[in-house]
Amino acid sequence: MRRVTLFNVLAIVLGIAFLYLPIAILVIYSFNASRLVAVWGGWSTRWYTELAGDAAILDAAFISLRLAVVSASAATLLGVLAALALVRLGRFRGRLLFASMIYAPLVMPEVITGLSMLLLFVAVAVDRGFWTVAIAHTTMAMCFVTVIVQSRLIDFDLSLEEAAMDLGAPPLRTFLTVTLPLIAPAIAAAWMLAFALSLDDLVIASFTTGPAATTLPIRIYSEIRLGVKPEINAVCSIFIVVVGVAVLSASLLAKLTGARGTPARP
Amino acid sequence: MMDAVPDTRKRSRAQKFLLALPYTWLLAFFLVPFLIVLKISFSQGAIALPPYTPLLHLGAGWRGIEEFLAGLSLDNYRRLGTDPLYVLSYVKSLEIAAFSTLLLLAVGYPIAYGIARTPRRLQAVLVVLVVLPFWTSFLIRIYAWMNILQHDGLLNRVLLAVHIVREPPVWLATDTAIYIGIVYSYLPFMVLPLYAVLEKLDQSLIEAAADLGCPRWKTFWLVTLPLSSPGVLAGVLLCFIPIVGEFVIPDLLGGSRAPMIGQTIWMEFFGNKDWPAAAAVAVVLVCLLVTPIVVFQHQAMRAAGRS
Amino acid sequence: MRAAVVGVRMHTVGSIHGAAPLGENGARPLLRIDGLTKRFGGFAAVDHLSLDIHAGEFFALLGPSGCGKTTLLRLIAGFERPNAGRILLGGVDLAPVPPYRRPLNMMFQNYALFPHLTVADNVAFGLKQEGLAKADIAGRVSDMLALVKLEDFGARKPHELSGGQRQRVALARALVKRPRLLLLDEPLAALDKKLRDATRFELMELQRQLGMTFIIVTHDQSEAMIVADRIGVMDGGRLTQVGSPADIYERPASRWVADFIGDVNLFEGRVGDDRRSVEGTAAGRLVVAAPIDAAPRTPVWVAVRPERVWLTRDQPPAPENCLSGTIVEIGYLGDLSIYRIRIADGSRVTAAIANSGRAGERPPQQDEQVWLSFSAEAPVVLTR
Numbered sequence: 006m007r008r009v010t011l012f013n014v015l016a017i018v019l020g021i022a023f024l025y026l027p028i029a030i031l032v033i034y035s036f037n038a039s040r041l042v043a044v045w046g047g048w049s050t051r052w053y054t055e056l057a058g059d060a061a062i063l064d065a066a067f068i069s070l071r072l073a074v075v076s077a078s079a080a081t082l083l084g085v086l087a088a089l090a091l092v093r094l095g096r097f098r099g100r101l102l103f104a105s106m107i108y109a110p111l112v113m114p115e116v117i118t119g120l121s122m123l124l125l126f127v128a129v130a131v132d133r134g135f136w137t138v139a140i141a142h143t144t145m146a147m148c149f150v151t152v153i154v155q156s157r158l159i160d161f162d163l164s165l166e167e168a169a170m171d172l173g174a175p176p177l178r179t180f181l182t183v184t185l186p187l188i189a190p191a192i193a194a195a196w197m198l199a200f201a202l203s204l205d206d207l208v209i210a211s212f213t214t215g216p217a218a219t220t221l222p223i224r225i226y227s228e229i230r231l232g233v234k235p236e237i238n239a240v241c242s243i244f245i246v247v248v249g250v251a252v253l254s255a256s257l258l259a260k261l262t263g264a265r266g267t268p269a270r271p
Numbered sequence: 272m273m274d275a276v277p278d279t280r281k282r283s284r285a286q287k288f289l290l291a292l293p294y295t296w297l298l299a300f301f302l303v304p305f306l307i308v309l310k311i312s313f314s315q316g317a318i319a320l321p322p323y324t325p326l327l328h329l330g331a332g333w334r335g336i337e338e339f340l341a342g343l344s345l346d347n348y349r350r351l352g353t354d355p356l357y358v359l360s361y362v363k364s365l366e367i368a369a370f371s372t373l374l375l376l377a378v379g380y381p382i383a384y385g386i387a388r389t390p391r392r393l394q395a396v397l398v399v400l401v402v403l404p405f406w407t408s409f410l411i412r413i414y415a416w417m418n419i420l421q422h423d424g425l426l427n428r429v430l431l432a433v434h435i436v437r438e439p440p441v442w443l444a445t446d447t448a449i450y451i452g453i454v455y456s457y458l459p460f461m462v463l464p465l466y467a468v469l470e471k472l473d474q475s476l477i478e479a480a481a482d483l484g485c486p487r488w489k490t491f492w493l494v495t496l497p498l499s500s501p502g503v504l505a506g507v508l509l510c511f512i513p514i515v516g517e518f519v520i521p522d523l524l525g526g527s528r529a530p531m532i533g534q535t536i537w538m539e540f541f542g543n544k545d546w547p548a549a550a551a552v553a554v555v556l557v558c559l560l561v562t563p564i565v566v567f568q569h570q571a572m573r574a575a576g577r578s
Numbered sequence: 579m580r581a582a583v584v585g586v587r588m589h590t591v592g593s594i595h596g597a598a599p600l601g602e603n604g605a606r607p608l609l610r611i612d613g614l615t616k617r618f619g620g621f622a623a624v625d626h627l628s629l630d631i632h633a634g635e636f637f638a639l640l641g642p643s644g645c646g647k648t649t650l651l652r653l654i655a656g657f658e659r660p661n662a663g664r665i666l667l668g669g670v671d672l673a674p675v676p677p678y679r680r681p682l683n684m685m686f687q688n689y690a691l692f693p694h695l696t697v698a699d700n701v702a703f704g705l706k707q708e709g710l711a712k713a714d715i716a717g718r719v720s721d722m723l724a725l726v727k728l729e730d731f732g733a734r735k736p737h738e739l740s741g742g743q744r745q746r747v748a749l750a751r752a753l754v755k756r757p758r759l760l761l762l763d764e765p766l767a768a769l770d771k772k773l774r775d776a777t778r779f780e781l782m783e784l785q786r787q788l789g790m791t792f793i794i795v796t797h798d799q800s801e802a803m804i805v806a807d808r809i810g811v812m813d814g815g816r817l818t819q820v821g822s823p824a825d826i827y828e829r830p831a832s833r834w835v836a837d838f839i840g841d842v843n844l845f846e847g848r849v850g851d852d853r854r855s856v857e858g859t860a861a862g863r864l865v866v867a868a869p870i871d872a873a874p875r876t877p878v879w880v881a882v883r884p885e886r887v888w889l890t891r892d893q894p895p896a897p898e899n900c901l902s903g904t905i906v907e908i909g910y911l912g913d914l915s916i917y918r919i920r921i922a923d924g925s926r927v928t929a930a931i932a933n934s935g936r937a938g939e940r941p942p943q944q945d946e947q948v949w950l951s952f953s954a955e956a957p958v959v960l961t962r
Contacts, residue, residue, distance in 0.1 A: 013385035017397060020382035024404045024458065027415035030425055034418060041423070087293035091575075094286060099294070106297040108568040112509060114516020114560075116533045117553050120540060121304035124550070128307050144300040147293065155575060167657055168690035170678040172704030172755065177285075179678075186694045205408045208518055208533075212540075222410050229414050229523065233421060241411040252406050256399050 028245060035238035052239040062224055062240060069204055069221040072135065076142035077199035083143065084150025084199075085192060091151070092158040110148040118145060119212030126213065134215035141213040142206060146199035153198065157191035190259060197255065201248070305557075312550035313343035323546050347551035357535065357552065361559065364532040367446070367521075368514040371453040375510050376503065378454060379461035383502075384495075386462075387469035398466065405459040413452050413523050420448050420524065444526035452520040457513075461506040468502030469495075501574065508567040512560055532556055606669065608633040608791055609654070609759060614663035616649055623649040625815035626663070631759075631793060636785050638806035639795045642838070646815040647795045648687075651761050654793070655684045668758065678707070682759035687767060689748040691736040697747050698723070698732035704755040722754040725784070742773050749781075753788070762794040766801060778804055799839050803827070811835050827883075832962040836881045841916075843887070843927050845880040849873065849959075855898075856880050856959065860923045865898040867954040872961050879960045884930035886956035889917060889942055890949045900951035903927065905942055917942060919950060 035053075039046025056062065087107060094100075110118060122141045126133055161184070169179040207222040214220065221240075228237055314323040351357045386397045404412060419425045420442035427439035442448050472495065480490040496503075518533035525531070530538065532552065539549035607630035616624040623646045631637050639647040652658045654665060656677030665672045672680060683704070691700050698719055705715045723729050726746040736744055745765065752760055765781070766774045782805050785792045796802050802809050803823040810820045819831040830836035833844060847859035851874045856864045864880050872878060894900050903919035906926070910933075917929045927950055933941070942948055 009385070009388050012381070013388050016381035016385040017389070020378070020385075020458075020462075021397075021400055023455070024401065027412065027419055027455070028404060028407065031411070031415040031418055083293045083296055086289050087297075090286075090290040090293065094290060097290070103290075103294055103297070104572050105568050106301050108571045109564055110301065111571075112512040112564060112567055114513050114518075114533060114556070116516050116518050116536045117308075117557060118301075118304075120536060120549060120553055121308045122300065124307045124311055124546070125300070125304040140300060144296070147296070151293075152571075159575060162688070162690070164686050164688055164690040165692060167655075167677070168684075168686055168751075169692070169703065170657075170676075171655060171684045172751070173678050173707030174703075175676075175678050178707070183692060201406050205410065207410055222408065225410055225414070226519075229410075229417065233414075233418055237414065238418070241408070241414060244411060245407045248406050248408075249403065252399070252403055260395075 031238055032242045032245060035235060035242040037235060037238075040235055052235045053243075056236055056239045056243075059236065061219075062221070062236075065219050065221040065224040066240075068135070068218055072139055072142065072218075072220060073200045073203040076139050076146060076203045077196050079139070079143040080146035080150050080199040081192060081196045084147040084195060085154050087147065087151040088154035088158055091155055107148050107151050110145055111152065115145075115206075115208035116212075119209040122209070123212040132215060133213060135218040137213045137215065138210050138218060138220070141209050142199075142203040145206070145209060146202050149198055149202065150195040153195040154188065154191050157188050161188065194255075197251075308550045308553055310343075311547050312347055312554045313345065314547045314550075315342070315344065315346065316545045316547050322544055347547050348555075350548065351551055351555060360530055360532045360535045361555070363529050364515045364517075365559070367449060367453070367531060368511050368517075371450050371457070371514055372507055372511045374450060374454050375457055375461040376507065379458055379506065380465055380503075382458075383462045383465035383469055386466055387472065394470065398463075401462055402459055409456060410519065412456060413520055416448070416452055416455060417443065417523060420451070443524060444528075446525065448524040449521050449531075452524045453514055453517065456520065457510045460509045464505035464509060465499065465502045468499045468505075472498060501570070504570060505567075505574070508563055508570065512563050512567065515560060516556060605633070607631055608668060609793075610664075610666040611650075611654075612664045612666070614650070614653060614665065615661045616646075616653055616658055617661050622815050624653065624660070627815065627817055628663075629810060629817060629820065631791060633758075633791055634789055635807045636782065636792045636794070636805055638802035638809045639793065639812055640799055640802040640809050641797065641812035643797060645812040647812050648763060649815075650812070651684070651763055651793065651795050654759075655682065655761055656680050681757055682761060683752040683755055683757040684761040685748050685752045685763065685765055687763040687765070689736075689744050689768075691744055691747055691751075693736050695735075696732065697728065697734050697736070697739070700736070700747055701751045701754050704751060708755070718754055722750045725753075726750045741768055742777070745769065745777070749784075753784075753790075757790070759791045759793065762792060764796055765794065766796075766798075774801075781805060803839070811838065813838075829958055830881065830960065833879050833881070833960050834962075836958070836960060841884050841928055841930070843882045843884065844960075845882070847878065847880065849876045849878055860921060860925055861899070861901040861927075861950075863898065864957060865954045866957050866959055870959050872959075876961065881958045881960055882952050882956050884916065884928040885914075885932075886952050887927065887929035888951050889929050889931055890951065891942075891946075893949050894951045896951070899954065899956075900949055901927075902947065902949050905944055905946050905948060908942070908944060915941070917948075919948065921950075 036048050036050065037046055038049035038051065087103075091100075091104060091107070119141070122137075122144070123133070126137050131137060165183055165187070166179050169183045170176070174182065205222065206220075207226055210220045210223055211226075214223065225237055225240060228234055311323055316323060382401070386394055386401070389397060417424075421427075422439060422441065422443070424442075426442065427436075430436045431439060476494055476498070477490055480494045481487075485493065515531075516533045516536075517531060518537055521531045521534055522537070536549050536552050536556075539545050539552060609629075609631040611627060611629040611631075614624055614627045615622060625646070627646075627650065639650060641647050649658060653660055654672075656672065656675065660673075667680070667682065692703065695703065701719045701722055702715050705718060710718075720729070720732070723732060726749055728743060728746055728750065731739065731743065731747075736747070739747065745768070749765070762781075766777055769777060778801060781792075781794075794802070794805065803826075806823060808820060808822055809826050811818045811826060813834060819826055819835050821829075826835065827839055830839065830842075836842045836844070845856070845859035845861055845864060847856040847864065849855075849870050849872050850857045850863070853870045853872075853874060854866060856866065856870075856878060859880060866880070870878070888894070893902070901921055903921040905917055906920045907916075907918040909916040909918075912933070914930050914932045917931065919927045919929065921927055929950060931942075
């Protein structure tokens, strides 16, 4: 029996307050009629309407979304393959190098990965733009996908695959009808993470993008370098709400469709 | 493909394909770029496109290669060693990373521990709550702190209102702001690995220690803390290494008087357009981080293998 | 067609080669395992093992954990590849046949029910792989669910079932394909005692009804004794004895088998010159009915089952096969009582006496001096 102490409760409450307060403040101030943060000018949605007319930001948002979808999908495909290879292929030549290349980007500072990829593109004289950023994001995200899917695969009950084969299903059909449905939630979660990482990335995109492909974070960054701006608050608030809703509904969905098999009643 | 036999010599074509695609991708887009960075760190800046020299012209044959090798130099590295700006930048980065990792541990451990002790059903909700801010943009969250830490921002107004200070202190462009930003952004990276280990902790071990006469703090020190050390190590590495190279947080919340190394690389690259210098700084940074990175990889692979 | 040669069920006393070359009808065995070896690193989980299984029999592989019985089962199913030896099913070498093409099915110890499929879909899975028509599949699935008494559970998911119900789904799923051979890996291990006892008999009935061949792997010797027609006792990757439950129990091939199956008293001594007695044991000179198949002076062990030991207050008339001692422990089990008696040399002898509750008889008490004796037919002389 775990007793929850006052200290525990305090830690959790303070921690969560700390995490959400800044976001709440940001959202509140996006409705500030006054441009100055020091003055509360009453509730207003003018910044949102101004935002709707700001073509630059809307373009950037659209580019970011396309980029996120493309790189998340590519990263998920590559990451799932990599996870399968790491978990199922046992020892193979070059495994250490492969695993190192998977785990290193998880912690490598982004300025380094961004810089190195840009230098690659320059060395092979490729025009930088949407696709170079997509490649960079895919590379960065695939490592996260691999780690997520790998941990699910490790917990996967191999006897389910053996049972399927015993009942007559050849390996590919076993994978498609038994393994894949059961690791699908992990793959979906990994896709979402890759999507968020791409959408959010500033540093790597800055290094690897070209003139026609300004992403939303780059646009936002160039604006806020000069100081706080309420229009940016509006953009951010929209972003927060959209993401918040998406994550919450995903969690709810995961809960409702049930886990991969809870223990039976005794 | 799902062969139960462990070390068979035959590998089906499907298995080879499985491996080849991500492997070549990573070789091409992760390893090769690193080698290029290494090469360019030995180059010199040039007003050209690309802005460095020498270039390797494979078509020029052996002489081309000779010329290429002759053009390489250690100038960039010499500059790193002699110019105090760089040394200071490295030192500051390591300092900030170390201190903020400790802060993260101090703040994150109680949170993770608290969550692990709540009833199971509540735990899932709490974890989602802790992770949710992470899904909103990193940039946005730092921007949120800019809002608060401004000279006429919310923090100062609260402090003035409660009479804790008479004059509004300056928060932005200080190291304090950097620490706040780092702890705020990296908290999930510390809490999640800690929580993962703490929630698996066998409660009966705590009870056994109590049964054998340990007061609560002693049980924590002798039982809980040592058993959670894999989580602590994972959290520390997951935070420390990227913090060393952080750019966005010190750029927006800190000043440029004493830049962190991430800012230095950015400045050299985009500001001075000195690609070889930036490359050299990056190479040295990787060398500094090699040991913790290798430890992290080793830990991660072992944890993956152990499960 | 009955074979002209009369098939003799050979008593496999002391035989470690389970090959009864001719079954009851003189037919070829359904499954022949020939010199099978499986190594993991330097360790041989299955070591030059040969065994014949006949159609229609309920065969049990019995042994302690780590003896290789599960490995053997997995080799038959095709999930492990042998390092040496052959497996022949109906005369066909299974080596090149992958597990999804072998005409046998396995019931897994943890049941391995597909958590994302309903009970009906689980049972139908194997039939779908055969490419049968939907209507046929539905029919066979409902028949099978009725057979295992789960007719109303078709739409449920595995996590909504109890342990016993999931076990029956696993059984149904394996049986619905009508395999020639069914392998069961510790099928009753996860069930509680009452359920286990009931399910044992259900399994036996099912096997007889369907006329199938079952190979069951278990570490529970009473389970093996109850369900099996023949038992193969395994230790260290090898078969130590193969025979009917009575053979194994009454005529164990070695001390190890004697001790593994049930309880046994062992007396060490040397074969007497008349080869009808064993001398120098803790109980003195022991007389056996059957002639001993060993030279005089050979060191042997005499095995006597506790239920063959008689307990009396007065010294028995016959001088052989008797000894005195003190009762040091009594274990009351309801239907019988186990008595541990300390004899002259300090060792313990176990006697099991039924509590038949004959009127007027006072049962033996703790610390009482008693006499132990057994007939000359009771002991089995073991050379290994």
